């Protein structure tokens with residue numbers, strides 16, 4: 402998390418799971434919760450990138466409202482009472498995980514990131530021991546045209562971390578999302594093969610922020626691909642230092 | 646304890662690689678303990694032709710890939726108290742389901758007709774008819790306990806089976822995960 406700048410930014414005081422907490426008014430409920438060691442599961446969120454609210458795993462309740470709100474994109478407010486772990490939330494999070502697994506083809510036993518995957522470890526943490534929905538088993542491509550990297554759409558959960566890191570940190574904007582709903586997919590340039598992309602600098606940032614086995618380095622076999630994320634907080638803090 | 650009042654225990658193997666059963670055998674000397682605690686009434690590891698009645702615990706390895714698998718499962722479910730989906734193939738359909746995106750016909754053609762065999766032909770007699778899609782066990786029958794893992798470790802199997810024998814509800818996801 403970025404260091405707290407010494408400004409006159411107003412601070413809000415409220416409750417998370419009955420605990421009194423405070424945060425700067427521009428902070429999200431997720432940031433406030435993490436600063437107080439309260440765990441809210443996330444998948445699309447990654448500290449250092451903007452938040453989009455794509456996966457809905459971080460949903461929380463606010464007392465007095467029936468709506469579920471994604472903690473990563475909801476700002477803190479004075480006096481609210483946030484609930485992070487009600488029976489309803491546990492049920493919905495489990496449903497979200499099962500829907501993600503049923504939507505594409507996840508075969509952990511033969512996956513490059515087996516044992517290093519955020520989707521897999523989150524499923525375990527949330528106690529998902531099977532998927533109640535029928536697997537859709539769509540036929541999806543693998544693009545291995547790039548000289549160093551490959552994308553396996555079978556494992557993509559459309560979290561858009563690749564899109565955001567390439568745009569916000571590398572500023573190449575090679576990735577984007579095409580299509581709608583269940584037919585969406587991430588694309589490089591104008592849906593050209595990644596290897597023919599004119600914008601990609603081959604920096605590998607997208608590969609390293611990808612939470613699953615969708616983006617990987619070529620030459621890695623089953624369970625060999627572990628992601629390296631140290632660069633992200635470093636680059637973000639360097640950039641903030643330059644702006645100040 | 647006489648054989649009559651011991652829990653009746655069975656294992657079965659559908660569309661799997663036998664890896665889960667190998668992991669079961671990896672329990673080594675605990676198998677002797679288990680043999681003392683239960684009566685193994687049906688398994689690829691023992692000589693029994695027909696799946697018997699009144700089974701207390703059945704471990705099912707493998708996904709459901711053929712009509713024959715479905716028939717076996719329906720019979721076993723009717724005769725088993727606690728049915729366990731044993732390993733990733735049983736729980737998610739795992740590797741056997743990797744043919745699903747392509748469809749059965751395309752896969753059969755690729756394997757039997759386009760593979761430069763001496764007499765290219767799709768086998769149709771004496772082999773069970775394959776389903777168009779391979780599915781997990783719980784899509785066909787009710788499952789009581791799921792043990793993910795490819796294969797689940799011997800320690801996981803031991804822990805889950807001993808908890809069940811002790812009448813407890815095991816916290817399986819604290820022990821294993823998909824692809825473990």
Ligand code: SF4
Nearest residue numbers: 507508509512518614
């Ligand atoms: S991406 Fe993760 S959850 Fe999906 S198959 Fe690979 S290891 Fe399993």
Ligand code: SF4
Nearest residue numbers: 567601602604605607
């Ligand atoms: S390698 Fe770097 S430049 Fe290329 S797509 Fe990934 S993040 Fe963008």
Ligand code: SF4
Nearest residue numbers: 557558560561563611
């Ligand atoms: S490729 Fe990876 S980072 Fe990009 S959207 Fe898919 S899962 Fe997320």
Ligand code: FES
Nearest residue numbers: 454456457459473
């Ligand atoms: S982490 Fe908040 S919506 Fe994905």
